[in-house]
Amino acid sequence: MAFTVSPAVRGKHRRARRGPGRTGATLAGVAALTAVGAFGATAAAAPGQSRTAASAGGIASARDASAPDAAFARAVSVGEALTDAVAEQADAQREAAAAEQRSADKARADARAVRVRAEAAARAKVAAAARASRAASRRALAAAWTRPVGDAPIGTPYREAGAYWSSGYHTGVDFLVPIGTTVHAVAVGTVVSAGWDGSYGNDVIIRHADGKYTLYGHLTRPLVAAGQRVAEGEAIGVSGATGNVTGPHMHFEVRTGPDYGSDIDPVAYLRSHGVTL
Numbered sequence: 001m002a003f004t005v006s007p008a009v010r011g012k013h014r015r016a017r018r019g020p021g022r023t024g025a026t027l028a029g030v031a032a033l034t035a036v037g038a039f040g041a042t043a044a045a046a047p048g049q050s051r052t053a054a055s056a057g058g059i060a061s062a063r064d065a066s067a068p069d070a071a072f073a074r075a076v077s078v079g080e081a082l083t084d085a086v087a088e089q090a091d092a093q094r095e096a097a098a099a100e101q102r103s104a105d106k107a108r109a110d111a112r113a114v115r116v117r118a119e120a121a122a123r124a125k126v127a128a129a130a131r132a133s134r135a136a137s138r139r140a141l142a143a144a145w146t147r148p149v150g151d152a153p154i155g156t157p158y159r160e161a162g163a164y165w166s167s168g169y170h171t172g173v174d175f176l177v178p179i180g181t182t183v184h185a186v187a188v189g190t191v192v193s194a195g196w197d198g199s200y201g202n203d204v205i206i207r208h209a210d211g212k213y214t215l216y217g218h219l220t221r222p223l224v225a226a227g228q229r230v231a232e233g234e235a236i237g238v239s240g241a242t243g244n245v246t247g248p249h250m251h252f253e254v255r256t257g258p259d260y261g262s263d264i265d266p267v268a269y270l271r272s273h274g275v276t277l
């Protein structure tokens with residue numbers, strides 16, 4: 001089959017057409033596109049109606065009802081022009097849609113970048129707040145520890161060896177205080193026991209937030225009971241000389257567990273919490 005190109009075909013959007021088949025299709029398109037325009041006007045135009053009225057239909061060729069061949073040729077021409085216009089419009093719409101898509105993609109990418117930056121900033125802010133909070137907690141913790149009996153001097157130091165102690169060494173430090181001195185909790189905690197405790201005499205044992213225990217021994221009497229929550233510096237007992245003693249003092253001990261034998265250096269422990277001794 002031979003391909004022919006209509007001389008009317010012009011412009012970049014025009015395409016080579018294939019013989020009558022394509023023309024038929026074009027005409028069908030024209031019929032659809034101009035139902036109200038060219039042919040509608042032609043059908044509506046009564047014989048003798050003024051050309052102005054017919055032209056009002058939008059297509060000049062409408063008046064040529066008496067010359068069907070010319071009208072057909074013009075309709076074909078108009079149809080081709082319309083087809084090209086539709087193709088151009090479709091191309092323009094595709095380009096516009098593509099541009100819109102690129103614009104939307106860029107907007108999404110920009111929004112994503114903004115979101116990522118905002119999230120990073122928020123995370124940094126939270127991390128900074130957490131650091132500040134931890135620092136404040138450390139300061140509060142250091143500030144919330146105190147000496148058990150004021151500035152009383154230390155007599156027998158921690159770990160002094162001697163047959164006098166069942167473990168072979170001194171498991172705490174002895175603060176030299178006269179009988180009747182108020183004894184204070186070194187930090188907030190919970191009393192785990194208060195009362196008679198063998199060679200310790202009357203003592204009070206407190207568990208602290210860090211899991212360590214403090215023991216206050218040889219008391220005349222405790223001022224608290226087991227299970228009681230105590231504050232830092234709270235009066236928990238009255239010093240004395242009960243249990244295995246050679247004289248009045250307050251034995252202060254720190255343990256990693258509630259039982260005898262888990263002692264650690266009490267002076268170093270208090271100093272680690274900011275207490276000056």
Ligand SMILES: [Zn+2]
Nearest residue numbers: 172173174251
């Ligand atoms: Zn002691």
